[in-house]
Amino acid sequence: MTYFKGCYTALITPMRHNREVDYEGLQKLVEFQLREGVNGVLAVGTTGESPTLDWNEHNKVIERVHENVSEKGLTIAGTGSNSTQEAIEGTIHAQHIGVKAVLLVDPYYNGPSSLEIRKEYIEPIARQFPDIQLIPYVIPGRTGCQLFPQDLAILHEQYQNVRSVKEATGDLENMRLTRKLCGQDFDILSGDDDKTFTMMTSPDIAASGVISVTSNIAPRAVSQLTNYILEGKKEAAQKIAQILQPLFSVITVKTQEQTAYGPVTCRARNPLATKTLMNVLGMPSGPCRQPLGKMTRNGLEAVLEAAKKVYETNPDVLEPVEDFFDVDLKDRLYKERYWEGLYYA
Numbered sequence: 001m002t003y004f005k006g007c008y009t010a011l012i013t014p015m016r017h018n019r020e021v022d023y024e025g026l027q028k029l030v031e032f033q034l035r036e037g038v039n040g041v042l043a044v045g046t047t048g049e050s051p052t053l054d055w056n057e058h059n060k061v062i063e064r065v066h067e068n069v070s071e072k073g074l075t076i077a078g079t080g081s082n083s084t085q086e087a088i089e090g091t092i093h094a095q096h097i098g099v100k101a102v103l104l105v106d107p108y109y110n111g112p113s114s115l116e117i118r119k120e121y122i123e124p125i126a127r128q129f130p131d132i133q134l135i136p137y138v139i140p141g142r143t144g145c146q147l148f149p150q151d152l153a154i155l156h157e158q159y160q161n162v163r164s165v166k167e168a169t170g171d172l173e174n175m176r177l178t179r180k181l182c183g184q185d186f187d188i189l190s191g192d193d194d195k196t197f198t199m200m201t202s203p204d205i206a207a208s209g210v211i212s213v214t215s216n217i218a219p220r221a222v223s224q225l226t227n228y229i230l231e232g233k234k235e236a237a238q239k240i241a242q243i244l245q246p247l248f249s250v251i252t253v254k255t256q257e258q259t260a261y262g263p264v265t266c267r268a269r270n271p272l273a274t275k276t277l278m279n280v281l282g283m284p285s286g287p288c289r290q291p292l293g294k295m296t297r298n299g300l301e302a303v304l305e306a307a308k309k310v311y312e313t314n315p316d317v318l319e320p321v322e323d324f325f326d327v328d329l330k331d332r333l334y335k336e337r338y339w340e341g342l343y344y345a
Contacts (some may be wrong), residue, residue, distance in 0.1 A: 003133065003163070004101075004164050004187040005230060006039035008076060008214040010047035012271055013280060014062055015286035021057055021066055025284025029216070030068040032283075032324050036219035039209070040074030041065055045103055046142060047213050047271045050078050050215040052289035055086065059093045066099055076211075080137060084121050091129055101133040103166060103211075107145035126159040128247035133161050139168035139191060149174060153181035166191045166211050167199070175205045175239040193222070194248040197241040200229040213274055214247045218310075219282065220334040221317045243314045246306035250277070255298040269298045276342050277303050281318070282327035300343040308333055 011033070014025035018270045028316030033041055043065035053061065058078070065225075066075040079102045107121055126134055136155075140146040146169065153270055155162040161341050163328050165182075168191025176186060188206050190196040190210040199207035208230070215222035221244055228237035251270040268276075272292050278285035280303070287294075295303070311333055322329045332338045 002097035002187055004039075004074075004135070005036075005226075006214055007209060007219070007221060007226045008040040008042055008074070008189070008211045009033050010042045010045040010211050011065065011235070012216050012275060012285060013044065013053065013128070015289065017286060019287055019289055020328060021053070022284055022286055023060075025286070026064055027068050028284050028325075030065055030127075031222050032070045032320075033219050033264055034069065035324065036320055037075060037143075037223045038215060038219045039223070040076060040080060041069055042099075042103060042211055045137075045211070046105070046139070047216070047274065048078060049289050049292075050105075050273060052292075055090065056214050056232065062094060062099065062221060063097050066097055074101060075099050076103050076135065078103045078105070080107075081314070082110050082117040083105040084124055087121070087125060088128060091125060091132060095129060095132055099132070101135060102129075103135045103137050105137040105139065106143040106145050106147055108145070111145045114146060114148040115152045117147045118155055122147070122155055123159075126155065126162055130159075130161055133164065134159075135164045135166055135189070136162070137166040137168070137191065139166075141168075141170070149178040150180050152178060153229065156182050156186055163187060164189060167225060168192055170195070172198070172202070175199060175207075176202075176218040179205055193197050193251060194245070197224065197237060200226065201234055201237070204292065208239050212293040213251050213270055214244060216274055217277060217283070217321065218244065218247060218317050220320055230318045240272065243310065243317060246309045247317075250303050250306045253295065253299045255296055255302065257298065266296055266299065268295045273299065277307055279342055280304065280307070280332055280338055281321050281329060282325055282332055282338075285323060294341075295343045295344045297345075300339060302332065304339075 014022040043062045062077045069075045077094040077099045081087040164187035188207040193214045196210040225240045
């Protein structure tokens, strides 16, 4: 039985120029996602800048998203923390407003073992909220720790509300072990857009969907990708995956930059590149919260190149942005005045 399937958008949290949350823009983004056919929306994940929103903002963003999603899809609330008590308090709020699923990122920085993540983090929340579906979010590249498949399988066996995982290890063998140990009655959701096709079409992984960053910009196309796979239309899905590859490639952008003391690698991590592109396209976005800042000019050029490639070869992918937000993408992608202030000089 599949509980989570299809495309869920890891929603950007738009900001005003003063870096206050843009709640009007948030409503527009949710409306856009639902119109374009996503199955649900994740509020305040990594892409939604969870590290720099305080808990009052967390709760308000989740509430606003859930109000606008209503019965049209599933709201997933990002209530994970590196403090179990904080995660419980966030989940209490989510439950109070009617949210049925929460995302629990592995506890970052303080570095618990997989055993501790299971016993001191997921288990207390699973026991306290039996009617809320918990989605552990395994992303060691961000958190410095990892819930292993063995502990995930124990959780799945013991708790009815642990039947899924957002898998962002990048490790296909880890995913295969998760499927083997957790069985078929368990949903693996891709946490890496560029691996979604492989994860969903590999029988020994059999992912059921994706929590996507790219669907902020191309929700219809990413939804089509997952739906085609679920319908057994592998060739059609593969074609869309290839079309979307340029956008997948710029979720994180690495460039070589020159300084007075020699070259350095600059890595613009999610959500910086996606927010930059959304600003270029004229979507509600605004700046990132500090310490995230701006891209380099080289990074911006990489983002523009990717977007232009999709626009020139498959304009239908970005056409919904043009239609919904009433913008001229040809102007915005090719005229430099739309990029001012988006990169470090």
